[in-house]
Amino acid sequence: MPIQHVETDYLIIGSGAVGMAFADTLLNETNANIIIIDRHHKPGGHWNDAYSFVTLHQPSSFYGVSSRELCNGTVDEVGLNKGLAELATGDQVMAYYDQVMKQTFLPSGRVQYFPMCEYDYDSENADDGVATFKSILSDKEYQVKVNKKIVDGTYFKTSVPSTHTPSFTVADGVQFEPLNNLPNINTLRDGYVVIGGGKTGIDAVLWLLENQIEPDDITWIVSRDGWLLDRKNAQPSREFFNDTMGAQAAQAEAIGEAENMDDLFNRLEQAGVLMRIDPDVKPQMFHGATVSKDELEQLRRVKNIVRKGRVTSLDVDKIAFGNSGEDSIATTANTMHVDCSARAVPVSDIYRVFKGNKIIVQTVRSYQPVFSAAFIAHIEASYDDEKTKNEICGVVPLPNHDTDWLMGIMAQMRNQQRWAKEPEIRDWLINNRLDGFTRLVQPSSEMTPEQGATLMRIKSAMPRAAANMPKLVGETMQIMAARHAKA
Structure with missing residues (x-):
């Protein structure tokens, strides 16, 4: 069968959570045409292969795509998540992405979707913007002329x-x-x-x-x-302000006051920022x-x-x-x-997010690949200079070892400082539902004196944290080198 020729502005590889979040932002902030390809038969990426009792492990309210709510804004009244924001099930997530595709993307007339197709990485030509993908079930082959960017939404290679x-x-x-x-x-x-x-x-x-x-x-x-995060500290609502922002304050205070890495983790645990299953075993x-x-x-x-x-x-x-x-x-x-031995995200390499006609979607905020995808798409839509875009979208490394907690916080702080220089980015964060927290800390008549005091704790702790960070990072590098040598 002859090769079929198609043309688009953006070719997005993967209709998982990352690819969908990226496409949604492009669709809403540009006039671009988009082709999305995926080897699964439905959008949702690894959720197609997930176990039947899987749920999100962070609130549904800041998962999915920017333009469409996933949750009903309810709080669980029973079960082990009782009293906290609801966690969507795998079936709910799959139905949600199917609706986004069928009710938002395809009716726009600017999105073409090719399920059950495999991208041919060897065909990629960064010079002329031509790429190839093939049907998994037939002999159909497509050659795509990409006018703007090829977007790789498969970096995380989520393993189930x-x-x-x-x-x-x-x-x-x-x-x-x-x-x-x-x-x-x-x-x-x-x-x-x-x-x-x-x-x-x-x-x-x-x-x-x-x-x-x-x-x-x-x-x-x-x-x-492993060290664990307390879900109560990741609730994007004013009801949990002192838990969420209090954890941020405690985190900054711990970094600023810690004598060494052991002391840092002890402080983080005592403050409820991190938890562990066995108090006698060091994660x-x-x-x-x-x-x-x-x-x-x-x-x-x-x-x-x-x-x-x-x-x-x-x-x-x-x-x-x-x-x-x-x-x-x-x-x-x-x-x-x-x-259960599969590592969910088995990658460690880091790349520039923007490189010529290629975008490799990676995390620009810790533990939030979906937000990161939407944010990167916004930067692509709003800025022209590649160097500036990469400065704004500094990669926050995916964590693996305990010491990676600190390295991720350092990279995230660097991004936050860079974003603060751009009023336009601040406004986007405030109004984007996948962010979850920026709107929460804006001045408001609803803010109580106690909540204001919590924000002051963060503000006063940040300079000490920044000053003490190099010492802790230096020790972290030594620990990592020793472990590598032992391995």
Whole structure:
């Protein structure tokens, strides 16, 4: 079949959360035409492959696209998120993105959508703006003349258990499933082994506990304990002002007063900025996972936590760790082993966001890829000079190690200082629902004296934090180098 030729202003690779947020801002702030391609059959990216009981782990009110609300603005009245802003389920998120595509994007007449298509990175030619993508199900091939930019919305390469290949071997006869299949289990098991200490592992453990599995019947393999964020500190409403902004103040104060990194994390924990499951185990991981205090209490019910490093093999009678496999724990043929070992965002490389006719969407604010996508699209629509755009869109590295918490805060502070020089950006942040917090701190008749005092804490702490940051970053670099040498 001959190649079909199409033309567009922007070619967006990926109709996941990032690609959709970017396209929405372009659609609303420019007159550009857009082509969106994705290998899934529906918009939503990795949500197509997610487990049935997945929910957002931050409030729905600042997720999705800028122009359309995802949530109803309600507060959960039952469950482990009780008293906090609602968390959309995976099904709700998928339905939302389908509606955005069918009710907003396509009716505009400026968006073309090509699902079940694969982008050919090898075809990309930055000089003449021509790229190719192909249908996964047929022999159709498209050559695209891109008048302005190719937007890569797949940088995060979000990995989920159902599409993840484990890094360890699994012997025949082992009961081994991704957590997607937990709701389908209908036979009694000797027990459950959850492999993975990240947010997916947390979700698996909470699901088991909520479905009458006794804590002693759960073994949780955690290669690295992680610092957790308190969801109460990420509520974008005035009702939680002192929690949200109080955490920001405590964070700045801790950075400004800390003698060293251990002291910093102790202060952050004491102030409720960070939490951990076991108070006797020092975390060495930070992925930005967010839980409620009620969820944390449930997780602490599980006492069989195995900290022997990464799994290397699963056999019907044992689970081995380490290259030699000599370190192991016992298991049985009737034990269900639940794979939660995929790292959600398995990337560490950093690129310039804007480079010629290419935009690589990355985080410009910690833990908020969707906001970042919308923001980058706004900068693309509002500024012409590439150097200026990259200065405004400094990449905030994705966290992995505990020390990455500080590196992310430093990069985010740098961005905030740069954004403060642009009144236009401030106004955009105030009016963009994905931001969540800038409007909250603007002068208002609704602000109480207590809330004003909280903002003053932030203002007075920031100079000390900035002054002490180089010392803490220097120690962080030493810690990272030592770990790299040991590895």
